[in-house]
Amino acid sequence: MTQTNRISGGQIDRARSISFTFNGKRMTGHPGDTLASALLANGQRLVGRSFKYHRPRGIFTAGSEEPNALVQLRSGAHQEPNTRATTVELFDGLSATSQNHRGPLEFDLMAATDLLSPFLSAGFYYKTFMWPRAFWEKLYEPVIRASAGLGRLSMQDDPDSYDKGFLHCDLLVIGAGPSGLMAALTAARSGARVILADEDFALGGRLNAETLAVDDMAGADWAAQVVAELAAMDNVRLMPRTTVYGAYDHGTYGALERCTDHLADAGGKPRQVLWRIYSKRAVLAAGSTERPIAFGNNDRPGVMLAGAVRAYANRFGTTPGQQVAVFTNNDDGWRTAADLAAKGVSIPAVIDSRDAPAPIDIPGIRHIRNAAVMDTVGRKGLKSITLTDGQVIEADTLAVSGGWNPNVHLTCHQRGRPEWRDDLNAFVPGANLPVGMAVAGAANGALTLAAALAEGQATATAQIEALGFTPTKTDTPRAEDEPSTSQAFWHVGESRKRAWLDLQNDVTVKDVKLSYREGFRSVEHLKRYTTLGMATDQGKTANIPGLAIMAECTGKTIPETGTTIFRPPYTPIPMGALAGRSRGTDFRPYRLTPSHNWAKENGATFVEVGNWLRAQWFARSGEKGWRDSVDREVEMTRNSVGICDVTTLGKIDVQGRDAAEFLNKVYANGFAKLPVGKVRYGLMLREDGIAYDDGTTARLSDNHFVMTTTTANAVLVFRRLEFARQCLWPNMDVHLISTTDGWAQFAVAGPNARNLLRKVVDDGHDMSNEAFPFMACGEVTVCGGMPARLFRISFSGELAYEVAVPARYGNSMMDVLMQAGKEFNAVPYGTEALGVMRIEKGHAAGNELNGQTSAHNLGMGRMVSQKKECIGNVLSQRPEMIRDDAVKLVGFRPVNRSDKVVAGSHFINRDDTANMDNDQGWMTSVAYSPSLGHSIGLGFIKRGDERMGEVVRAVNPLQGSEIEVEIVSAHFIDPEGERLRA
Amino acid sequence: MIINHPLLGPRDAAEFIYLGDAALIDRPDWQAEDAMQQFHDYAYLRDNPAGPHQELWYHEQGDRSWLVVTRDTTTHDITDVQLARDVARSRGRDK
Amino acid sequence: MPEFKLISTPPLAGYDQTFGATRLHAPADLAIVSLAFPLGDENAALAAVKSAYGTDMPEPGRSVVAKDGARLVRLGSDQGFVIFTHATPDAERAVAKQLNGAAYTTDQTDVWTGLELAGPGSRAALERICPIDLHPDAFAIGHAARTVMEHLGTLIIRTDDHAFLLLSASSSAQSFLHAVETSLSNTT
């Protein structure tokens, strides 16, 4: 194809050519083109199909408001659906395909839908497809779903990377048209930190699309000069290709910068950056969007917005056609005729709905006053238009202008409602703007160039003065107040053909009237019932005309009829950009234990525990499955000694004169009298009396404690303690600091634990059972002077210690412990063996402390002191929480020892039907006990502590199993605790 | 949102954890005769106004201070921020 | 004599890379000790700090470098850090001795991992992960802030015009390094 529609001028680099393809057809364009301008230059008028009726559609606008020209850009995993051809910067090798058609674009098999349109009016689907019931999911819905949607995802992982960032400024200027440039310039010259962002790749806004002069220069040249000045200032950050998409609380804005979308290859850099901009003040200079007029068959390729036609001609050196008729209700439309005529394009007529003289004198122009377009001809491209008086005019392009809507979107992202201005026939920003925002230029209803420049300057001046800057004096550039009157004229009532409002969702004037007839009269009902404004363009060109027609139906004014709420984002934002780097294995950070490297070198399999990676087991050669490894680790630990990295438990350093009394308040059991050198198990309750967390706390000295928490709750417990310290008992001298990562802590468990540790702990520390009994603790040194902490505590039920050294020595410590344990056949064990041993011992863990169980349920009701002030003890005594028939934590073993108990099974009495009314409780944790040679479980069952020896059914319909289990003590191993005291 | 920390200046609210009604400072007397009723009201019946709300925020990704923030729940406008410890003391909390 | 010897292997030991003209490295032997000022005796604690380090404890959000090179960081009204170079695992004892019981001390050396970012590209890189305004007018030399970067709690201190010390949790040191490296490579 050749560029048949190129005309003179424009800001494209004609010296260079760019090759691209559309639907496989090779075409050429120039740097500075968008895909849309290049398609038009190549004479490609049909570019897509509409959502519902599959009507042929062409390019309608020249910006991000485009409803029609959505393409799939690129291919393979890079395929990007629903991309507006009007915003895609042309690059060499670009490939795009049209979407939403079956068969070729020109001969869409789904186009038959259009013939059925009388039966597919707004909301038709609410009234049918109900019989027979099963057919909805099996037949109707799949057909509807397949024909709905627009573009296609590749179904492959997004291959590009994305980044995020944070920017701060005194003044954020949104939009780099005439008012935005003046605002930025004014603020920047005064020394304020300024960010100027614009969605376009060329800054200048409409200045680039118009022939209006500023300071006797071409507008585009003036813009370039200002941009150059701003670019040279170090207090200014220019952000082209950046859409400020949302106004959030307290001056925070979301912005998307497209970094590599205009390149064939991202070159390993992030494709886009999602910025969070913290501004002290903002000027919204987002310009305005032209709206169409509704008339019969106004959706044909070739029917375009007049301002867009002008933009293609002036900025891109392209005319959309050879015979460009204009249909307008305002002065601005005339400039399209003037600009194109000046470039030699034939203008068959300017049809003005007003009965008024031409606002611009165009030699030889055919001006048809007080008239309107009623219908068009040309299925795949406009051929002619028919006026209300019946005359037919040949034209391949119709430039339509229904007036301009200020882009008020961001002013409404919080609580603002726009206000109607009769003189403009448009909504302008209301009084209730987001904090710190002011609006300038066309976005504020200043629709002429001179007004926009002046308002940009004045608004920025006021904004920075409020921040304490003294504006430097700058002359307002000279420009004209071009004619800009308009008429409220929304649709051509004489048209009997369908007249489109929402081009993408195929909502017509008739649909709005039907919506009225059926009672969907509030604006939100209109939107939801007809889908007006819900397409990818969010009704940027459709909403106001739709509203106007509803107002006609109801006999109310437009502002009485209402306006829909604009919500972020201003234009759609890729999910990848919103997620930034947080995907794949970078979704969340990894926390590694100090002995991670040792574990890796020694065959560990790792498991995610919150953000931690922990060794789950250490497989040895010859072992057939994880159970072999875990059974061995348990047996070797129980027979001799095992070592486990338990660093992940939360550790909180508690110091202060009131530390003991503080702990006494946050634990349910007593801590005030814990002797120095001792450890105590502590149970924390929530204020509502439910068990929250447990752990051990050691008293190192009078005013110094070390608390441990569960791995899962470390952060939450710390937060609660700070709450207690600052908000509940603010005059206690107590100080908290987390040391979780600071100490590498290892459990050394098993009958040989003491013998092993004697080899590591330095001489002079008496390790004997008498000197260092169960629940003793102390600061010791190991390996020749290394400061360490030693706790005689046991989670496994064995003679056990936990020894802690500074974390940077942790990997080495693991190695040392294993070397020292060699003679005892010491084994490293992972979280699985740890879990098996704690179940054998009957210790509650996460599955039991799940936020739904009380101390009463856990069999620890008596630990909850009622003789002191502590969190949770009062509400823990509510009658429903201490019922006699409450569930109690007990052990379970299969009656048939070869049966496997399953966590999540529910208990049902032997003779009862398995249903919810007969539910007795549930199994929380299970394990195969190598020590007992069968499967065991812990669980909650009603009155469990009174039912020892009773047999109940553990039902598991989910997995189709049911076994009989016997209620037993939760302490399967060493119930008297002789081993851990040995 | 931005919370203007009394010691550290404006910080993104994302650094904070929200708890709720600042009345959670006013923990009842555990030995009161109607302690159960008081604790019920304390734990379950919080202020939930459509308008200015005194509420507790915790600067978890910061200095670990608890703050009492006065914020309008209909506009999110913040009019006052104080260290919760100071507020607690002024409300008579002690040890 | 014990037969075993423990070897120190901090997570990022020896890391040193440049990205364009910007250097990212893990400083060696960074010791950190936290100070907490006893309730009611804050003034005594502050005086002890002054006499030990020859400089006043700064205001919250600020740090100063003492004569001996130690950096005093004030994190909150009643808490601060002393950051200094010290290889042996007795940093807490060393500080406690100097303060003579006037403040509660806790060894934080192994809680943290440190990265120093220095060079013309440092601010642009940090813009991608740090929500704090790092413009020199807003965050001058000596300023310190705890914040969150890529889901990780981080203490950032401006040590020079174009240099920052970053401290984050030692257990997630690799992820933290990855975050900073990615920022540098994305902006270089």
Next chain:
Amino acid sequence: MRYSAFRIFREGLTGNKGWKPVWREPDPKPEYDIVIVGGGGHGLATAYYLAKEFGMRNIAVLEKGWIGSGNIGRNTTIIRSNYMLPGNEPFYEMSLKLWEGLEQDFNYNAMISQRSILNLFHSDAQRDAFVRRGNAMMLAGADAELADADQLRSELPFLDFDNARFPIKGGLYQRRGGTVRHDAVAWGYARGADSRGVDIIQNCEVTGFDIENGRCTGVQTSRGAIRAKKVAVCVAGSSGRVMEKAGMRLPIESHVLQAFVTEGLKPVIPGVITFGAGHFYVSQSDKGGLVFGGDLDGYNSYAQRGNLPVVEDVAEGGMAIMPMIGRARLLRSWGGIMDMSMDGSPFIDKTGVEGLYFNGGWCYGGFKATPASGFCYAHLLAKDEPHPTATQMRLDRFVAGNLIDEKGMGNQPNLH
């Protein structure tokens, strides 16, 4: 007017001129037997069932704005009954059964689509909890199915199985779960209630309650006083504001929950999928948009909008489990105000004032509950005793400690 394919055909041939308003626009009468405050899904459903199941006709539904303008029109359209606790599961299963016959019942296609809901799990402990839940569902007569990672890999190959931070270990399916066209539920109930004589009065804000000697005798509204034998409040999201006018404090906080939709896409996601290691759940609407959501913003709010950190957190969750959606674009986000109760479960109860009833505290589970909530509230209003599936949904349950805490988060509303 009965809807049918034939009617559409006939109307299509005659220019669609014969369609009638789906509901009337009556002026309020001075007195009703029952005044329902709130024309959202639950209020309209209550009116519908009162009229249809309990034979009451002299009913008004008062709506401050346009019907369906609250959370029925701003949710993520999911229906399911995958609850665990006895106080909840029978109620939600009843609701799901009502959904299953609803369209034929009220002759309106709400596009109820039982395309399944899948809750992914990523750890053994999560699996154990889901097994407990799945078994509870089955014991209550609901359906549940446990899938392992291999099964999911073949059914949903686009999930991230090979490069995930938190590998997918399996999931709990409820195949009968799915989605519904949310607005149509409000319209269908409104149409059904209206045709049975219920007055649906829009733009009628309740400004006060007439309470004398502990008895409620009517309401003051922006359209005048209306007397009523019973006043039934049903304004989840605004419960705190409205009940304050009756002088009541509730165990409820108001929080904002954001929801999101992408541009329309050809079908990619078969049912509802929820991520178990982050805040993200998603389904695809019939129009092709991916409808998704995540966690509360976390602070008390009556502003129907949220902030950026949560938007980004939710997107991170989405990219973590399905990195194919990177190039799908977020089209629109919105915020709804949730009645977050202190244990995450709702209330359908009488109040301390005779003749004044309360329905609220739905947290973000109100949409799926719409039919059962309406039915049970109608039952309570008609018979003055709770429906058997809603006996525990009492306002005073915290006094005795009878918690219905599915998540185990305690008296911290923003964590439920």
